[in-house]
Amino acid sequence: MPRLYIVGFLVILAVWVYTIIDVILANPRRVRGLPKALWIVVAVLLPVVATILWFTIGKDRQKRDKTTRQTAPDDDPEFLRKLGSEKEQEERIKRLEQELADLDDDSTTKD
Helix, strand or coil: CHHHHHHHHHHHHHHHHHHHHHHHHCCHHHECCCCHHHHHHHHHHCHHHHHHHHHHHHECCCCCCHHHCCCCHHHCHHHHHHHCCHHHHHHHHHHHHHHHHHHHHHHHHHC
């Protein structure tokens, strides 16, 4: 039976330490209920109660700002508008190929 108490104490201690670290590292904009500094004080003074409260009401687990979601360039309409038409892209590719060919010609004539 004493072993069970020791194991239970170690589990509670580990969860308590994890809670304190989670409170410290949490983004202040995603903390609910109390200010972040007060959550730290509560977590230190009331380990079991604070752990339960922190994980149930203290930390906002949902992403609120969905407009900052990163998208791939081919999914971004604004990026696709900047690319221009296929004809413009083909002309740009031809121009770049010509510049590369000119550079190759220059390097072979100097040798």
